[in-house]
Amino acid sequence: MSTDHTHVKDLLRRGLEYHLQGRLAEAAQAYRAALELDADNASAHNNLGFLLAQQQAWDEARVHLRAALRLKPDMAMAHSNLGQVLVATGEVADGKHHLEQATRLDPENPTVWDNLARIRLLGGDLQGGEYAAMRAVRLQQDDPALHVRLGTSVALQRRTDEAVEHFRRALGLDPNHAEAWAQLGIACFLHNDLGSACDALGRALALRPDDANAERHLALARLALGETDAAIAGFEHLLERHPEDGQTRLDLAAVLLSRHRPDDALAQLDALPEALRRSEKAVFHRAVALRARGDCASGDEILRSVADNPTGEYAERAKAVLGAH
Template sequence: MKYTVLALVTVLMSGCAAMSDSEENGLSSIKTPGAGAIKPTSGKEAQMLIAQSQTAGDIDAMVYAYTQALAFREFDKVELYINIARLEHQRKNNARAEQAYRNALQEDAKRQGAKEGLALLLIDMKRHQEAETLLLEVVTADQARLGKVSAETGDCVTNAESPWRSYNALGLLSDILEQGQQAREYYRCALQIQPGMAMLHTNLGFSYYLESDYPQAEQAYTRAVNQEPEYERAWSNLGLLYYRWGRQSEALMALRKIMSQAEALNDLGYIAMMEGEYDIATSLFQRAIDASPRYYPKAVDNLNQARSMQSANNRR
């Protein structure tokens, strides 16, 4: 029987790790104090080592345990490599994570979780074209699984097992390329799969915001905060939206959901300064300083910067 390995980390990518005695697999050994204290001699011992490392929550120990398990037939090698890559990605060992994902795909080129994880890693590494190719392969395979011939956006067919992370990532890439309509179609596909996910509503809202469609952006952000009232990025984006929309009091109220009055005024001041609205910025920074119960160096520095930028602008 094959042991099922459950990773205890939650990230957007699938992942795995490196090997200890694995030069032939392209992954160097893990040198961590205590991680290699036990070298399993059987699949059962390897499973115990994995369980112990997960209970401890020690990433180095988990990587070592998954690596050791690669030597035993009881385990799914692809799953082990994915877990290793996920952990290496989490601690920003991107080269090791990429190698682990590629080892997983050498074992099983059709394992879509490994392909998706590698694509999400490549986005972090700014290798967007490679990532897009892999993501399109993932969603095309899923559409084929559900009986749809093409992976064209706009009418995607999905179910609960469909790869929402891939659709979301394709949306992000499309926004980077200033292909807003296509980005929003991808986000809607992701939302078909995860309709209650605040992050996806926020990404959709930001895509509308980038094209100055403020009513649609507001609607999406509002859905996000209704789904997850403490989701900071949605409130922050909503504050930015309201400020750009000329609704300063509502911008302040949105930011106050996630920060103090002084911090909210300082953030609005920074937005105004970046917009070249120096009079408004200096007023907001001064209000932030007055609202803070103690000395607020960031707002003081911003106030001085805004005054300097205003002075330089007046001399032109």
């Protein structure tokens, strides 16, 4: 075995260790050093391509992953990694082809099934996502993340009880798995088990304080419990960190209206992105806010336009407000 070959193996091993520790700059340096010694090393190209994809450096990631497949056409992980990059950059059909090819090349690899499950779920193929997630779990039953993916796939199909079982199974494997707590909390919220939802979402946020999805659902659960001030505080805290979150801003506007704060509600509605500001929900709440602060003429004009939409979700609510005038 040549000295260069041994050095390449050492660099790849070191790069993988750095990669697993989240030290991406050092991992990339090790992979690049390996490629300087052996430009035709498929593993180095694949690992570097995957790392670059994590950093959303899509073009360079694609170059390295295609190089890996040119050198090793049957490398399942390179197909899987390239598939994810292609889907992320809008080449969905080609991306899915590579992801599916990975499962054919290495059907005993839980990672390629999990990657396929994630992409199918993102694309709305819920049954296909569930099948792929189930294959991954069967291959590696002690991985809590795989149980969370499977739970998410059935939760999206409104099989909440099954989803809760999968999330609890994940937590049995790892009681500190933040995503499992978050998804369990969301499932409980959708099942109207509000106390359990608050408990699970609180645990998720204790483990991962920057989880915006968990924080939003915790605020919604508190609102459903009648804890309006706590819900408002939760929405406001979330918007301090994510001012671009239009859905949370719209929810906050609605809650502020329920607390007889129309000026504050209008300020939130004015801050919505343009497309969301034109949504029927936002328009309806603007009308109600205008009426609440005394501008009934403007509010009623907007409400009539909402009421005149026969297919609108808020048409009946607008008619009810106008009828109560």
